[in-house]
Amino acid sequence: LAREESAPLTPDDAFLADPDSGRIKRLDDKAALALTRILVVRHPKAPLAYLSLGYMLDINGLPADAEVTFRNGLKIAPEDPDLWISLGTSLNKRDKVSDARKCWSRAGAIHPANGQSWKLLASSYIISGEYRAAIPSLEKLRLADRATFDRFYDLFRVHRFDNPDAKELYDHFKTLR
Numbered sequence: 141l142a143r144e145e146s147a148p149l150t151p152d153d154a155f156l157a158d159p160d161s162g163r164i165k166r167l168d169d170k171a172a173l174a175l176t177r178i179l180v181v182r183h184p185k186a187p188l189a190y191l192s193l194g195y196m197l198d199i200n201g202l203p204a205d206a207e208v209t210f211r212n213g214l215k216i217a218p219e220d221p222d223l224w225i226s227l228g229t230s231l232n233k234r235d236k237v238s239d240a241r242k243c244w245s246r247a248g249a250i251h252p253a254n255g256q257s258w259k260l261l262a263s264s265y266i267i268s269g270e271y272r273a274a275i276p277s278l279e280k281l282r283l284a285d286r287a288t289f290d291r292f293y294d295l296f297r298v299h300r301f302d303n304p305d306a307k308e309l310y311d312h313f314k315t316l317r
Contacts (some may be wrong), residue, residue: 142170142268145254147234151183151185151186151187151189151241152186152187153183153185154186155183155186155187155188155189155192156177157181157225158182158183159180160175160178160182161179161192163175163195164176166180167303169196169199172196173193173196173197174199174241175265176189176192176193176196177193177243179192179193180193180209182190184216185216185220185248187213187216187217187220187223188224189212189213190210190212190213190216190217190223191192191213191222191223193209193315194206194209194210194213194223194226194227194230195226197209198229198233202216203234204231204234206230207227207231207234209279210223210226210230211227213220214217217238218302219250220250221247221248221250221251221254221257221315222247224243224244224246224247224250224257224274225243225244225247225254225256225257227242227243228241228242228243228244228247228257228260229260231243232260233278234262237264237268241264241265242263244257244261244264244277245257245261246279248261248277248280252283252284253284254282254284255281255284255288255289256285258277258280258281258284258287259292260276260291261274261277261287262274262277262278262281264297265277269305271303271306271308271309272305272308273310274309275309276291278309278313282313282316287292291315293310294310296310297310
C-alpha cells in the first residue's frame with residue numbers, strides 16, 4: 141500500500157497541535173500570558189495565536205497591548221472576523237466606541253452570518269441610547285442569529301413603556317416577528 145502524504149498543517153492547526161497550546165487553560169492568568177507570548181513567537185503566522193494572546197492580555201488588564209496584538213494578527217489575517225470582533229471589544233473597553241463599531245461592522249461584512257458582530261454593534265448603540273442607529277445591525281442580527289435577536293426584542297418589550305425610543309424599536313420589529 142502506498143503511504144498517503146498528509147496535507148501540511150495550517151498555521152492555526154499547528155498552533156493547536158502544539159502541546160503548550162493545550163496547557164494554557166490549566167495555568168493561572170499570568171503564567172498563561174507568558175506561555176501565550178512564547179506560542180506567538182513559535183507560531184507567528186497563526187491568527188489563533190494572536191487571538192489567544194490578545195485575550196490573555198485583556199484579562200490581565202493590558203488592553204492597549206491587546207489592541208496591538210489583535211492588529212498584528214490582522215496583518216497576517218485581514219479577513220479574520222474573530223480578530224476584528226476581538227479588536228472591537230478591546231477598543232470598546234477603552235471607550236473607543238467609534239473605532240470598536242468600525243471593527244464590528246468589518247467583522248459583519250466579512251462574515252454576515254456571524255451574529256456576534258451584529259450583537260455587539262447593536263448593543264453599543266442601545267447602551268449609548270442611539271436606538272434608531274441600532275436598527276440596521278439588529279436587522280442583520282435577526283437574520284444571522286434569531287435566538288439572540290429574540291432576547292433583544294424581549295428587552296425592548298419590557299422597556300417600551302418607559303422609553304419612547306425603545307418603543308419605536310419595539311414597534312419597528314413587532315411586525316417582523
